[in-house]
Structures are given as C-alpha cells and as structure tokens.
Amino acid sequence: MELNAEIIALYIIPWAVKIITALAIFYIGRMIAKSLTGFVKQIMRKSKTDEALVSFLSSIIYTVLLIAVILAAVDQLGVNVTSLLAILSVAGLAVGLALKDSLSNFAAGIMILIFRPFKIGDFVTIGGTSGVVDEIGLFCVLMHTGDNQRIIIPNSAVYGNTITNTSALPTRRIDLVMGIGYDDNIGTAKNIILEIIASDERILAEPEPVIAVAELADSSVNLVVRPWVNAADYWAVRFHLLETMKVKLEEGGISIPYPQRDIHVYNEDSE
Secondary structure, eight states: OOHHHIIIIIIIIIHHHHHHHHHHHHHHHHHHHHHHHHHHHHHHHHHOHHHHHHHHHHHHHHHHHHHHHHHHHHHTTOOOOHHHHHHHHHHHHHHHHTHHHHHHHHHHHHHHHHHHHHTTTOOEEEHHHHHHHEOSSSSSEEEHHHEEEEEEEEHHHHSSOEEEETTTSSEEOOEEEEOTHHHHHHHHHHHHHHHHHHHHHTTTTSSSSSEEEEEEEOEEEEEEEEEEEEGGGHHHHHHHHHHHHHHHHHHOOOOOHHHHOOOOOOOOOOO
16 A cells, blocks of 8 residues: 555656646647737737738737647656657758748738738739739739639749739829821811810819820821820720720811832833
8 A cells, every 4th residue: 555655656646747737738828829819810900901811820820829838738748849849840841842832822922911012803914914803812813804814823923023003093094196197287186186185074184184296207297195094994085085086186187197108110111
C-alpha cells in the first residue's frame, strides 16, 4: 500500500496536474483567441474592409493564436517545443516551395483586396485584356468581355500588370477626330459641331467641350472634338456624335474627305 501511494505521489499526481493545467491553458487560450479574433473582425468591418479580406485575416489571426495556445499547452506537458517548431518550420518551407505559384497568386490577391484598384462591376483593362469584373478571389479575378466571354486572370498577373480602371471616376472625355476638306470653312464646321453638342443633354457643360484644328493631314483638315460626359453615357454619346456629325456636316455643305490618289497616264508615241 505504501508503494502504491508513493507511485501515485511521484508519478500519477504530477502528470494529472500537468494534464489538467495543459487542458486549462488550451481551453482558456482558445476562448481568448476567439475573443481577440472577434474584436479584430469588428474593427475591420467598421473600417469597411472587404468581407473576403475580413474572413481571411480573421481566420489567419485565429489560427496563429490557436497554434500559440497549443504550443503553450504542449510545453506544459514537458514536450520539447523547440524541436516541434523546427519540424513545423521545415514542413512549412517544403509546402511553400511546392505551392510557390499558388502562394504568389494568394499574396497578390491579398494586396488587391487591401488596395482595391477596382471593385466588382468596374470595367478594367489588365495587361491588354478588357472586361467587367465579376469576382475578386484570393487566387484569381473573374471578368467577362463585352461579347460575354469569360476571362480568368491569376492574381499575380493582375497585380504585376498595368491596370486601367475605366469606371473609377464619374466622368470621361470623348476623343474624336473629324476630318473636313481643305476647301471647307473651318468656322462653319466648328459651329455645326457646337450645335450638335449643345443639343445633347448628356454632354456636360463643365469641363467645356473642345473643338480645335489638330492636324493638316494629307487629305483633310482634322478637327478634334472632345466633350465630357458621365461615365455611364460614354459609348452611347460617342456613337451618337459620330453619326450625327457626319449627317449634319454634309447637310451644311461640309465635305468629309477620304484618302484619294490621282493617277496621270501619259501616252508616248512610238518612234
């Protein structure tokens, strides 16, 4: 009986205390990790952070805190935490090398969600590819073209390329070039174009539209026509202006020349 009591006192009780302490550390630590993660979520949501980024960062924070709690609990049991960390580091390095491209896309996805160069519904051009953004994921961006084709671009290609966001600003300038003949009156042509612009309510008064001679080309005098419109009206106004200017200029006696070449044929009498 005395031997059994000694064994209990030397081995069982200390191990029972260690196990109970480790379980207490894990339970309390997990509760603290959840509370801290919830607090960080609230802060990010108040700052209007993207929900996908909130979910991802909160998961990362909770995972890191939980790993710290587990290591503290395991250390209480007498396990060599340093060796365990070394094994985890080597495993993490091996996984990182194997998933290098995926991690690159993943990191770029985080940067896109943080800096938000575009949002869902924006019309963008990325590395020469244009379309409307449908989804911003952690690994790729999904878009569709004007003729309804699906485009999938890896995030590393998105973040590493020039991004042109056509929808970012509320207004856009339409840049048109209208050629008139050298024999036509420039003032008359400009007045006709001004009347067309003034009659279209979609064209903004400010900034003021610009109509000016841009080039004395080989076959025509080229006028630049640069009105400002709301971004949503850009294409409709552009198409309307091109058609209306041709019709009104021709009605006003202004010619719209096209490249021509005169060929002179000489007949030489044979000797």
